Amino acid sequence: MIGFAKSDIGKAREINQDYYSIPNSDDNLQLFILADGMGGYNGGEVASKLAIESAKSYIENNFEQIEHNKEAIIELIKNAIEYANMIVFEKSKQEPNLEGMGTTLDICFIYNSKVYIGHVGDSRVYRIRGEIIRKLTKDHSYVQQLVEDGKITREEANHHPKKNMLTKALGCTAYVEPDLRARNYEEGDILVMCSDGLTNMVAEKDIYKVVKENPEIAPKVLVDLANEAGGYDNITVVTIK
Numbered sequence: 575m576i577g578f579a580k581s582d583i584g585k586a587r588e589i590n591q592d593y594y595s596i597p598n599s600d601d602n603l604q605l606f607i608l609a610d611g612m613g614g615y616n617g618g619e620v621a622s623k624l625a626i627e628s629a630k631s632y633i634e635n636n637f638e639q640i641e642h643n644k645e646a647i648i649e650l651i652k653n654a655i656e657y658a659n660m661i662v663f664e665k666s667k668q669e670p671n672l673e674g675m676g677t678t679l680d681i682c683f684i685y686n687s688k689v690y691i692g693h694v695g696d697s698r699v700y701r702i703r704g705e706i707i708r709k710l711t712k713d714h715s716y717v718q719q720l721v722e723d724g725k726i727t728r729e730e731a732n733h734h735p736k737k738n739m740l741t742k743a744l745g746c747t748a749y750v751e752p753d754l755r756a757r758n759y760e761e762g763d764i765l766v767m768c769s770d771g772l773t774n775m776v777a778e779k780d781i782y783k784v785v786k787e788n789p790e791i792a793p794k795v796l797v798d799l800a801n802e803a804g805g806y807d808n809i810t811v812v813t814i815k
Contacts, residue, residue: 575604575684579812580793584771585805591618591677592769592810595626604684605633608812609677610697610769612743613666617675621662621745625677628658629692633683644688648754651681651692655744655752659694662745676743679752680711680767682814684759693753694744698773700766700781701757707766707782710757714742738770764789765814768796771807775800789813 577596583589591611597604607626611618632654640646658679666672678695689710691699696713712718716739717731731737744750759765766785773781776799784799785792793811800809 575814576790577606577812577814578790578793579810580797581810582797582801582805582808584808585801587808589616589619590808591622592771592808593619593622593626594767594810594812595630596812596814603634603637605630606682606684606765606767606812606814608680608697608767608769608810609744610695610771610808610810611675611677613675614671614673617666617672618677620665620672621675621677624665625658625662625679625744628661629654629679629681632657633681642685644756647683647685647690648756651683651690652752652754655679655681655692655694656750659744659750660748663748666745674746676746678740678769679744682765682767684814687759688756689759689765690756691754694742694750695740696738697767697769700768700778702764702766702782702785703760703762707778707785709778710755712753714753715740737774763815765812766792767812767814769808769810771805771809772796772800772811774807775803775805775809785813789815 595607609622611622678697681692683690693711699710717737
């Protein structure tokens with residue numbers, strides 16, 4: 575697996591509260607993580623980095639001790655996210671200027687032709703297979719709930735004034751329940767991980783087109799497109815092939 579990534583402050587924010595981690599040549603595990611922090615002047619920056627570092631170290635320290643089957647790996651991802659949530663939550667209680675901080679968190683762990691996904695918040699994971707782009711995560715947001723309840727359409731959701739209101743985030747409460755799933759990862763598949771700074775600015779069809787054309791340079795191209803469209807938030811994109 576090869577990962578390519580780009581993170582950018584955008585055009586409206588004073589600080590980049592997004593954070594990501596992709597494997598380097600020294601890493602044994604194909605572990606890709608993305609977080610979009612929130613809270614205070616630097617609370618989001620602290621939350622996103624702390625969440626990723628905590629989840630990453632938990633998985634790396636415990637992977638060899640578990641059975642390497644689907645159920646055990648999903649449980650490992652779940653435990654890693656719960657551990658990261660505890661670390662961020664406790665940090666927010668220790669320092670008054672960090673009170674209320676939180677973050678989204680998406681983990682993609684690729685092992686034995688499967689991608690194991692852990693998800694909290696409204697950052698997203700997509701899979702491109704052939705001519706189809708499919709969202710593998712469900713936004714934990716107020717607007718997504720309105721769509722599921724049939725109160726607004728998906729088109730209306732794209733422009734809803736409360737589209738950034740989360741119903742679930744990591745580090746805001748003592749316990750968080752992540753979404754967990756495993757999907758087959760086939761030769762030729764491309765994964766895209768991104769913060770909402772991309773998806774609020776660039777349409778899914780355009781994400782597909784750019785990534786399909788060249789996944790290696792896609793993160794930079796997509797960041798540029800998001801900035802050209804307004805760049806109202808931090809933008810982070812990871813592609814995996």
